[in-house]
Amino acid sequence: MRGILKIALKLLVNDRGKFAALIVGITFAIFLIVQLTSIFSGILAKASSTVINTGARVWVMDPSVQNPLNTIPLPDYVLDAVRSMNGVKYAVPLYSGVGLVKLKNGVYQPATVLGLDDTSLIGRPDMIEGRMEDIFADNAFIVVKDQEYAKLDSPSLGTTFEINDHRGVVVGIARVPVGNLFGIPTLYTTYSRAVQYLPNARFTIGYVLVKPKSEAAIPAIIKDVANIGYMAMTDRQFEIKVSNYYKYQTGVGTNILFMTVIGFLVGLSISGQTFYTFVLENLEKFGALKAIGAKNSELVLMILFQATFASVVGYGLGVGMSSLLIAAGKRFVPNYTADIDYWNLALAFVLVLLIAALSSLIAVKKVIRVQPFEIFRG
Amino acid sequence: MAEAIKAILLEKSFGDGPAKTYAIRSVSFEALWGEMLYVVGPSGSGKTTLLSLISGILKPDAGSVIVEGRDIWGLSPNEIADFRLNKVGFVFQDYHLFPKLTTVENVAIPLILKKEDWNRSMKIALEFLEVVGLAEKASLPPTKLSGGEQQRVAIARAIVGRPDILVFDEPTASLDGATGKKILDFVKNEILNDKRCIVIVTHDSRIFGLADRMIEMEDGQIINVRSGGKIEG
Structure with missing residues (x-):
């Protein structure tokens, strides 16, 4: 690891209170996002269970059919x-x-x-x-x-x-x-x-x-x-049709989307605020680094690394917690419906990177603007 | 002695319009290799601004700062940063040590910025902590050190990259008289040599006696330049 990144990591991790707050915020957001999208995935998979379980390649049906249970006899x-x-x-x-x-x-x-x-x-x-x-x-x-x-x-x-x-x-x-x-x-x-x-x-x-x-x-x-x-579609097309029905015509998709956005905003607000405070408290130190000879690009790299590191740790913990809860739910709660798939994980990862980017954005601006002369003036 | 820094007709103002105030007006002077040059004067006289102008931190409105035959303010922002990293060592008034890093890591920062290997940086930093007599406290955070010890850590950090020019901003402001004098004695006897120039901004008359030359400032202008550490009335 480059020395400057190691310094950045130590500055972040050794500030235990803020690091913990940052991790908790991101973990909670990822937990919510993965949990909600997994429930949605589970609902969609179960809604298409007849299609998946039967395994036929092409399905012929009445054009008015919306989902497998809503059969219209032919x-x-x-x-x-x-x-x-x-x-x-x-x-x-x-x-x-x-x-x-x-x-x-x-x-x-x-x-x-x-x-x-x-x-x-x-x-x-x-x-x-x-x-x-x-x-x-x-x-x-x-x-x-x-x-x-x-x-x-x-x-x-x-x-x-x-x-x-x-x-x-x-x-x-x-x-x-x-x-x-x-x-x-x-x-x-x-x-x-x-x-x-x-x-x-x-x-x-x-x-x-x-x-x-x-x-x-x-x-x-x-x-x-x-x-x-009549209408014929492949098994995959039928699954998408079922999925679209639940997403857009039942309100389930909209509600899950809202909750996911709320999870994202909660995570963003906690981690953004904590990270901003962290950078603000270290602003003089960043100014001192600048005075010593650090370039803006190096300071930006440090901040992005800190934000990304915290986000990836939070992502891992959030996904882990969500997986544990879903495993426990499937074992102990009847009819519990949630499936973690690559789509959920990818979405959560994109959102956590977005949290990292937005959290560090204001901090980066602050650090770029800080003048080493201000360090001399005290 | 040859010139380490040559400042020519430096001007610096802050603010615009009616709020414009001149911090530095037509200041010219030289700092020589092997000398400990003090810049003294009352608060608001422009000492710190002058220090910033000659060390590549603050760009003057007019004038030049010549180091090794070139005007540092003709350099690009990245070249200026490299100049500060390679040629200048800073000791700030409040030290600005990182409380979340160990003492030795604090000292190693300039080496790490120079992209030295981590382990080698720590080894060199430890050697410089030995120079300032703090090797046994290398693994402690700076917050566990006294004010005088923190000042010595800051000095070790300033010299670890072997810069030619050292600038000290009010180095004794947070120290008692005896500690301040002891540290400046150490700087003069152990750090200063023929290939180095030290510029110290201070208004602490207790340490004036250690100066080789002294520039006295008032209202952004040099009003006196003296050899030795006594201001003559």
């Missing part, structure tokens, strides 16, 4: 039409609905029911217990073991229950990458059984899941589907 001819399109390797129907499960203690528990295509079982989950092929047995359902699993009284293989006045039997327990947003358990069954057990409108297909012959065929499929009055 007429059967759409499935046939899609199957006949160039570039489609195969296309299968997916049922998505909500059933009312009556538990042994008489409690009714809503559950998401996904009906998989009977012949291919495209979109099936990974099995933990039981065999996938048992889904074809009478009244068979596979229950997803996620955070909502206990709401069905933690059923085991062979557990029976009542769903919309039909008998259901748990033949398998499965896991999925992402739990759903609305805090209700998920059951898988075949498409034909789902249609039979759950009340239906005239049409029954929730989505048509498409496997394209190649990635290059996707744009043509999307265009052909649009030509028959």
